[in-house]
Amino acid sequence: MNSKTIWQISLWALIILISLPLLRLLSAWFEPNTEIWQHLYDTLLWTLVGNTLWLLLGVAIGVTLLGVVMAWFVTMCEFPGRKWLEWMLFLPFAIPAYVLGFVYLGLFDFPGPVQSFLRDTFGWSGLDIRQGSLSIIIVMTLVLYPYVYMLARNAFYSQGNGLIESARLLGYNPYQVLWHVSIPLARPAIAAGVMLALMETLADFGTVSIFNYSTLTSGIFSVWEDFRSLQAAAQLSTALLGIAVLLILIERWSRGRARYDATKRMNSRPYKLKGAKAWLVTALVSSVVFLAFILPVSQLLIWASKTLVEEWDSRYLDWISNSFMLAFGAALLTVGLAVIVNSVRMQARLSWPLKVGIRFANLGYALPGSVLAVGIMLLIIDLGELVAPGAGIWLSSGVFALLLAYMVRFLAVAYGPVESSFDTITPSMTEAARSLGASTPRLVSDVYFPILKPGLVIAGFMVAVDVMKELPATYLLRPYGWDTLAIRIYELSSEGLYDRAAIPSLMLLLLGLASLYMVHLINKRYKIRAR
Amino acid sequence: MLKLSDIQVVYNKTPVLDQFNLDIAAGEIVGILGPSGCGKSTLLRAIAGFVEIAKGEICLNNSCLASCQCTIPPEKRGVGMMFQDNALFPHLSVAQNIAFGINKLSKTERKLRVAELIELIQLQGLEGRYPHELSGGQQQRVALARALAPKPSLILFDEPFSNLDTTLSEHLAVEIRQLLKQQNTAAILVTHTFREAQLMCDRYGTLESCLLGTMQHAA
Known part of the structure; x- marks a missing residue:
């Protein structure tokens, strides 16, 4: 057996491993638990589906508006403070949605400082912000708009000045340029950003449960906790999965045949705003940064300073190290998997079943953590029963299940940067190294590895941040006693202990910001070289 | 020095090259002309070892x-x-x-050789730059220096000027010829531009004329 066959076989094994939880989930329909399902159908199901769709619609509109408008301002207009605001708009990436959720609840709910102030000064009667879906849509929008902002910003930059200049010479005003040139060209990027934001919304468990808003994701938990029925949970999961697949199809369809290979760079901002107009834009952009980052972080700091003595204990060291170990392990495994897939891709043209398999494996990002957790639990129990009675329980209580869940869920996160760094290695580079006498080990250590390294490190950081923030899968699959920072935040905030939850939240935030900064540094250092 | 006898290369069950013969003397520069897809590049890749030959023999x-x-x-x-x-x-x-192919030399030898080549390609002062910080012509010279560094007796050029404008490529063709002659390195140039072959090579012809042994000699 030559080395190519070995690579291909191991790739197949990994793809199957990744796809199994999903397949196991779908097979739950062959063992229907009709009673519970009928009960769900009669009572909850349609409320859950309706709530979920309503939330998705609201977040889609919110993130599109906020993301596109912010991206357009920072790329097309010159206004005071633009440079600072341009990168500060990325900061909400580091805040988990459930953290912003409980901070906003603490600030704006009935007993919170804002409503108390209004009550005392103006005799305001008060408002229950947990009612309805508006407040949760606002929170989700503020946390998730960076996806759209990031992709739209890149797309606007790569359109270059020429198109905008010609549109202006043809008599288009700024709004017409935005509407008729910039947005149509950036549409695939915007759609991709909205889609990422919606996947996160669909997967969210922490925020919706803090706001007592029942969606399919939180429904899965209730079914699991109230009925102890994995089958019913799995069946409910497939409904969630259906929506995820629908979203992917809509995104594909909206992209159509559009492939815009714009690789130009914007070298100056077309609209230099002056006077009141410029300051108005500054105020608008700053208010987004304020609401999505400065306000919540300040509130967290205030809370933390009050409760540090009370809340801090040595268990935090365990939680931090658990968070770290899981993040590090998952990053290593996931990046490793992405490297294996790409090595096979580089060695030979892939057969179509392999291509489909890789696509399928990358779908894990669309799998909400809760769905995945249910799939993995079912799978492991089956596998365990095959080996020895009781072995499944033992397996499912180990870190193995959790790491597998992270790998499935975040492969797509690692795959992007790893794939694009593999694409910078041209076949002629390999041949040049060979003709200069480089053996295979030297080729790998002196050519491939240094070229791939920045991409691998970035992929690792991105996975690690996502793993540290991840809540639903961690909550369901963590081994007994393996609490993490995210779990601690969830436990404290679901009991309304917001001021104490501020401490683990800030730790998570700090880790997230540090990783974001590392990615930025690596990008800056290597972007210039690899072109 | 280089001797190709009765080479056949098969790709997807059809021979791309068949019964091909070529003899090159030490330090001689040979140009092979022809439209794209006629097997010129395959010939170079067979000599370099990236393509296996089905019949015949390559001796260096x-x-x-x-x-x-x-x-x-x-x-x-x-x-x-x-x-x-x-x-x-x-x-x-x-x-x-430039030093990539001479990593087996001692550190001082390596430094000397790199310095010598940098002088040869006249890029003094640019040793620390990265490839993207160089112009197209400069990149080409660095690639040449890198290929020359291990002192190979033969260098293969696969359409080296196709990404450059005519003036620059003709200028480089002459310059590379001088550099090769100084180092007494033999070369095969594959190109579809007659003028480049004329400027750079001692001998040139199409793939068919190689078969027939009717290559022209440059003036």
Whole structure:
């Protein structure tokens, strides 16, 4: 057996491993638990589906508006403070949605400082912000708009000045340029950003449960906790999965045949705003940064300073190290998997079943953590029963299940940067190294590895941040006693202990910001070289 | 010095090259002309070792590089190659790129050789730059220096000027010829531009004329 066959076989094994939880989930329909399902159908199901769709619609509109408008301002207009605001708009990436959720609840709910102030000064009667879906849509929008902002910003930059200049010479005003040139060209990027934001919304468990808003994701938990029925949970999961697949199809369809290979760079901002107009834009952009980052972080700091003595204990060291170990392990495994897939891709043209398999494996990002957790639990129990009675329980209580869940869920996160760094290695580079006498080990250590390294490190950081923030899968699959920072935040905030939850939240935030900064540094250092 | 006898290369069951013969003397520069897709590049890749030959024999300096019995891997052939896109390593500086193939020399020897080549290609002062910080012509010269560094007796040029404008490519063709002659390195140039072959080579012709042995000699 030559080395190519070995690579291909191991790739197949990994793809199957990744796809199994999903397949196991779908097979739950062959063992229907009709009673519970009928009960769900009669009572909850349609409320859950309706709530979920309503939330998705609201977040889609919110993130599109906020993301596109912010991206357009920072790329097309010159206004005071633009440079600072341009990168500060990325900061909400580091805040988990459930953290912003409980901070906003603490600030704006009935007993919170804002409503108390209004009550005392103006005799305001008060408002229950947990009612309805508006407040949760606002929170989700503020946390998730960076996806759209990031992709739209890149797309606007790569359109270059020429198109905008010609549109202006043809008599288009700024709004017409935005509407008729910039947005149509950036549409695939915007759609991709909205889609990422919606996947996160669909997967969210922490925020919706803090706001007592029942969606399919939180429904899965209730079914699991109230009925102890994995089958019913799995069946409910497939409904969630259906929506995820629908979203992917809509995104594909909206992209159509559009492939815009714009690789130009914007070298100056077309609209230099002056006077009141410029300051108005500054105020608008700053208010987004304020609401999505400065306000919540300040509130967290205030809370933390009050409760540090009370809340801090040595268990935090365990939680931090658990968070770290899981993040590090998952990053290593996931990046490793992405490297294996790409090595096979580089060695030979892939057969179509392999291509489909890789696509399928990358779908894990669309799998909400809760769905995945249910799939993995079912799978492991089956596998365990095959080996020895009781072995499944033992397996499912180990870190193995959790790491597998992270790998499935975040492969797509690692795959992007790893794939694009593999694409910078041209076949002629390999041949040049060979003709200069480089053996295979030297080729790998002196050519491939240094070229791939920045991409691998970035992929690792991105996975690690996502793993540290991840809540639903961690909550369901963590081994007994393996609490993490995210779990601690969830436990404290679901009991309304917001001021104490501020401490683990800030730790998570700090880790997230540090990783974001590392990615930025690596990008800056290597972007210039690899072109 | 280089002797190709009755070479056949098969790709997807159809022979791309058949019964091909070519003899090149030490230090001689040979140009092979022809439209794209006629097998010129395949010929170079067979000599370099990236493509296996189905029949015939390739000998360099009286040792066999490839035949039906043996195939020496490209990294052990000691044949230099220049690529269309230059294939410079983006993560290495000019000096590091040039030194890539002479890592077995001692540190001082390596430094001397790099300095010598930098002088030869007249890029003094740019040793620390990265490939993307160089112009197209400069990149080409670095690629040449990198190929020359291990002192191969033969360098293969695969359409080296296709990404450059006419003035620059004609200028470089003359310059590279001088450099090769100084080092007494033999070369095969594959191109579709008659003028380049005329400027750079001692002898040139189409693939068919190689078969027939009717190559022209440059003035």
